[in-house]
Amino acid sequence: MIALMYKDLVALKKALFLLVIVLFLVGFYTVQQGKVMALPLMFILVPLILIGMLWGSDAKSNVDQYIIPGPNKRRTIVLSRYAFVWIVAVIGAVFAVSLKLFAKDSALPELPWYLIAAAMLFLATVISVIQLPLMYKFGAEKARLIFVALYFIVFAFFSYIGGNKELIASIIDKLISLDSKIIGLAIVGVTLLLNGVSYILSVAIYAKKEF
Amino acid sequence: MNIKIKNSSNDPIYLQIKNQIRDAILNGELETDELLPSIRFLAKELRVSVITTKRAYDELEKDGFIHSVQGKGSFVAPQNIELMKERFLKKIETNITEILRYAKLAGMSHDELIEMIKTLESEHAECD
Amino acid sequence: MQNAIELRGLKKRLGNFVLGPIDLTVPRGCIVGYIGENGAGKSTTIKLLLHLMFPDEGEIRLLGKDVQEFTPQMKKDIAYVFDDLYLPEDMTLNNVQNFHRKLYGQAWQDKTFADLVARFNLPDSKSIKHFSRGMKMQLGLALALSHGARLLLLDEATSGLDPVIRDDVLDILLDYIQNENHTVFVSSHILSDLEKVADYIAFIHKGQLLFMETKDDLMNQYGIASLSEEQLEELDDMAIVGKRPHQFGVEVMLKRELVPSDFELEKVSIEDIMVYMIKGKRK
Numbered sequence: 266m267i268a269l270m271y272k273d274l275v276a277l278k279k280a281l282f283l284l285v286i287v288l289f290l291v292g293f294y295t296v297q298q299g300k301v302m303a304l305p306l307m308f309i310l311v312p313l314i315l316i317g318m319l320w321g322s323d324a325k326s327n328v329d330q331y332i333i334p335g336p337n338k339r340r341t342i343v344l345s346r347y348a349f350v351w352i353v354a355v356i357g358a359v360f361a362v363s364l365k366l367f368a369k370d371s372a373l374p375e376l377p378w379y380l381i382a383a384a385m386l387f388l389a390t391v392i393s394v395i396q397l398p399l400m401y402k403f404g405a406e407k408a409r410l411i412f413v414a415l416y417f418i419v420f421a422f423f424s425y426i427g428g429n430k431e432l433i434a435s436i437i438d439k440l441i442s443l444d445s446k447i448i449g450l451a452i453v454g455v456t457l458l459l460n461g462v463s464y465i466l467s468v469a470i471y472a473k474k475e476f
Numbered sequence: 477m478n479i480k481i482k483n484s485s486n487d488p489i490y491l492q493i494k495n496q497i498r499d500a501i502l503n504g505e506l507e508t509d510e511l512l513p514s515i516r517f518l519a520k521e522l523r524v525s526v527i528t529t530k531r532a533y534d535e536l537e538k539d540g541f542i543h544s545v546q547g548k549g550s551f552v553a554p555q556n557i558e559l560m561k562e563r564f565l566k567k568i569e570t571n572i573t574e575i576l577r578y579a580k581l582a583g584m585s586h587d588e589l590i591e592m593i594k595t596l597e598s599e600h601a602e603c604d
Numbered sequence: 605m606q607n608a609i610e611l612r613g614l615k616k617r618l619g620n621f622v623l624g625p626i627d628l629t630v631p632r633g634c635i636v637g638y639i640g641e642n643g644a645g646k647s648t649t650i651k652l653l654l655h656l657m658f659p660d661e662g663e664i665r666l667l668g669k670d671v672q673e674f675t676p677q678m679k680k681d682i683a684y685v686f687d688d689l690y691l692p693e694d695m696t697l698n699n700v701q702n703f704h705r706k707l708y709g710q711a712w713q714d715k716t717f718a719d720l721v722a723r724f725n726l727p728d729s730k731s732i733k734h735f736s737r738g739m740k741m742q743l744g745l746a747l748a749l750s751h752g753a754r755l756l757l758l759d760e761a762t763s764g765l766d767p768v769i770r771d772d773v774l775d776i777l778l779d780y781i782q783n784e785n786h787t788v789f790v791s792s793h794i795l796s797d798l799e800k801v802a803d804y805i806a807f808i809h810k811g812q813l814l815f816m817e818t819k820d821d822l823m824n825q826y827g828i829a830s831l832s833e834e835q836l837e838e839l840d841d842m843a844i845v846g847k848r849p850h851q852f853g854v855e856v857m858l859k860r861e862l863v864p865s866d867f868e869l870e871k872v873s874i875e876d877i878m879v880y881m882i883k884g885k886r887k
Contacts, residue, residue: 268706275699276692322692331690334654335707336676476656483871488824520778525803526634527818 269337269345276322284314304364305385308357312350312393319346320405330476343467346397347460354389358382377445383452390456394463401470477505481522489524493532501541501552502560512542512550606668608632608755608787609653614662616648623648623811625662630804633784635777636816637798638791639878640808646791649808650759653789654684667755680711683753685744685761693733697726697743708751720746724772738769745773749780756780758790762797770797777801799874809882819874827860827869828876839863846880857884 274281288307295303323329332342362378362385376384395415399408426433440448477500481492500506512533513521519529533550536542544550579589609630616623623645630636640646651657653664655671664671667681691700705712721728724742732740741761748756756777762770774797780786792798798805799819806816817825826845832853836844843862848855857880860869 268703271706272692272695272699272703275703276694279694322694326692327688327690328692330656330686333656334679334682334684336679337707338676341676473658475658476651486871488820490820516782516784519801520782523774523778523800525801525819526781527803528820531820 266341266345266348269332269342270348272328272332273319273322273345273349276326277318280318284311284318301364305357305361305381308353308360308385309388309392311357312353312389313396315349315353316346316393316396316400317405319349320400324405327476333476339472340468343401343464343471347394347464347467350390350393350397351460354386357389358385361385377449379449380445380452383449383456387452387456390460394460398463398466398470401467401474479518479522481524490528490531490535493518493522493524493529494535497532497536498539498541501555506552508552508554510552512552514549606632607665608634608667609636609789610663610665610668611649612663612665614649614652614664615660616652616657617660618648621645621648621811623652624813626808626813628806628813628816630787630789632787633781634803635781635788635790635801636804636806637802637819637874638789638806638808639793639798639874640791641882642793644808645811646793646808647759650684650757650789650791653757654682680708680751681754682757683748683751683755684757684759685741685748687741687760687763689732689735689740689744691732694731696731697721697728700732700743700747704747704751711751713750713752717746717750720749720776738765741765741773742769745776749776754785754787756786756788758788758792760791760793763792763794773797774801802874805874805877807878807881809885814881822874822877823872825860826857826872826877827863827867828855828857828872828880829867829869830855844884845877846882846884848880848883857881 288311291307292304295301329342333339358381361381365376365378365381396408396412399411402408403411477497479493479496481489485492487495497506497512506512512518515529515533516526519526522529533542533544537544537550540553541555542550543553575589584592607629609628611626611628614624614626614628621643626649638646638649648657652659653666653671655674666674667678669678691703695703701714701717704717705714721743724739724746726735726739726743726746732743735743744761762773765773777788777790778801781788790798790802802819804816805819805822807814815822830853831839836847836854836856839856839858840862843858845857845859847857857872857876858867858869863869
């Protein structure tokens with residue numbers, strides 16, 4: 266597992282270096298513009314970019330054919346992909362919470378720290394974990410198409426609901442009346458469930474894959 | 477000890493190896509109880525299959541030229557030179573009897589026969 | 605005595621192509637040349653051995669154990685080299701070494717690896733993107749031989765490389781096989797190299813294993829003759845394995861035991877056997 270992640274890091278060393286520089290520039294710009302609250306949002310994009318890069322590098326070198334016969338379980342190879350998403354999500358959550366606790370920026374939303382952490386974990390992983398099983402099943406190209414289609418469905422769904430303002434208002438009312446701790450727990454629960462299901466699906470797909 | 481593999485030879489490779497080791501033992505180049513190279517090492521050096529060298533050693537062992545000790549390797553077996561000579565003499569005797577029979581049938585004289593042996597001998601020497 | 609490879613009724617369907625059923629036993633301590641045309645099923649077999657593909661039917665045992673039950677620890681006993689390295693191109697040799705050190709843990713042998721790298725004269729800080737095909741294969745071989753594996757599988761690894769590199773590889777395989785617990789299984793359609801060192805030749809044609817025999821027996825079994833059409837007529841049909849007719853006669857590969865002993869036959873090479881057998885099948 267460590268070996269596999271090491272391989273990923275050195276395989277992408279140049280791209281990662283570039284990514285870090287870009288993130289710093291964007292971060293710097295954001296802070297200068299006084300929009301500190303936008304900083305954690307970068308962590309929603311990073312896992313997606315990472316997964317995309319890892320996938321591209323793997324596909325180019327056909328590395329699966331090398332690591333599957335090696336001393337790895339297929340499950341571990343899948344786990345090494347998810348691990349990157351989870352690590353970035355946790356860093357994002359810690360970053361967002363510390364921003365909230367130490368930055369004392371008025372622009373930050375008035376939310377308790379655990380809600381911020383839960384939201385970060387959810388937002389940073391959700392897209393990746395929907396995408397990963399699709400990528401394992403259909404390959405990166407088709408998965409992207411399916412994902413775009415999925416995006417439109419979700420978009421259509423929300424614009425339909427958006428038309429129904431009373432429904433939204435009532436949902437928001439209900440949510441606000443709930444204890445924020447319960448909301449936090451619910452978000453964490455949904456996140457864990459999504460990640461778990463996604464991981465199990467990916468493992469099952471990858472276990473049957475032939476190279 | 478030198479071993480030459482001739483791909484052009486009609487003899488299979490195992491036989492070439494066997495004969496050359498046998499000769500080395502008979503002419504004293506390899507001494508009694510001397511350790512022979514391992515089957516795998518010989519195969520590696522000559523670049524032939526392990527099965528080939530194994531077969532050469534198996535046949536040498538069958539003919540009593542070497543003996544193998546499990547885990548230690550193959551050694552040159554003590555050769556009873558007198559016995560060996562006797563065996564060769566017997567072989568020569570049988571063959572000459574045969575030759576004489578044919579010579580009689582072909583009506584060859586004694587001198588002609590001797591001449592033939594000399595010619596063949598010199599030809600053989602050239603081939604070597 | 606445990607066999608290195610055992611295949612029982614192995615079958616795999618890929619579209620129109622069917623591999624097998626293949627039954628094959630490779631004893632320990634030998635080099636096996638697995639030969640056949642391109643598309644005969646060599647790579648498919650090796651992928652099945654390595655669990656990159658799954659058989660439709662049959663059983664695969666490596667070093668006495670069913671491949672389905674292989675744990676990561678057991679997989680360290682198997683080494684493999686493909687026609688390409690299949691590692692990310694931006695890695696350097698040092699990166700690759702660190703990767704394998706972490707991957708193989710205790711089993712990794714730094715010294716063996718360093719010796720092989722020195723022997724091949726491979727640069728350690730250049731990324732493998734800049735390696736030639738020969739260098740990639742040498743690195744692959746060095747990696748394969750540096751974790752104490754007992755079974756080495758080579759899939760077209762030396763195809764298309766220059767004769768000097770191929771010759772080096774032969775030496776290395778012969779070194780490896782000095783340990784009688786080590787076994788090498790080489791698939792190739794280039795045969796002149798194999799001819800020197802292989803103990804057994806397994807021949808696969810259109811997914812079917814035609815034979816697996818010791819090379820010595822194989823070479824003694826057949827002979828080649830140049831004949832006239834009339835001479836060919838007189839021969840037992842069963843004796844003819846394959847023929848190449850031309851304007852001035854015909855060249856045939858014959859089974860030695862089925863032709864008169866005074867018949868003059870030339871030695872065959874493995875390549876001859878392969879070519880004549882495939883031509884014989886076509887008629």
